[in-house]
Amino acid sequence: MAIAINHHRCTGCRACYDECPADVFAWDAATDLPIVAYPDECWHCGICSMECDEKALIHTLPPQCWNDINKRYVANLGRMSQPKQAPGSAEEETGG
Numbered sequence: 001m002a003i004a005i006n007h008h009r010c011t012g013c014r015a016c017y018d019e020c021p022a023d024v025f026a027w028d029a030a031t032d033l034p035i036v037a038y039p040d041e042c043w044h045c046g047i048c049s050m051e052c053d054e055k056a057l058i059h060t061l062p063p064q065c066w067n068d069i070n071k072r073y074v075a076n077l078g079r080m081s082q083p084k085q086a087p088g089s090a091e092e093e094t095g096g
């Protein structure tokens with residue numbers, strides 16, 4: 001499941017329930033705590049985790065998200081591995 005709630009930490013502040021743009025959470029009236037009602041609707045925006053001051057939400061990205069991140073990382077590797085200008089080099093000295 002993409003989102004899990006640690007109910008030992010959750011204080012029932014409702015932030016995740018109120019802020020989730022995909023309405024993944026429902027409210028359990030019996031416990032007065034949120035439940036993950038529609039996990040397949042989660043689009044992994046991360047808002048709920050950011051809003052939870054108690055760090056009660058465990059957000060796991062699905063493998064496909066990591067594949068996409070890795071592809072983007074590899075595509076940028078060439079640019080990221082350009083050598084940095086050494087301190088005291090000619091270009092740096094002429095710059096001022």
Ligand code: SF4
Nearest residue numbers: 010011013014016052
């Ligand atoms: S934001 Fe965190 S503490 Fe608040 S209701 Fe959701 S899980 Fe519980």
Ligand code: SF4
Nearest residue numbers: 020042043045046048
């Ligand atoms: S990551 Fe975004 S879409 Fe998924 S449950 Fe949290 S707020 Fe909702």
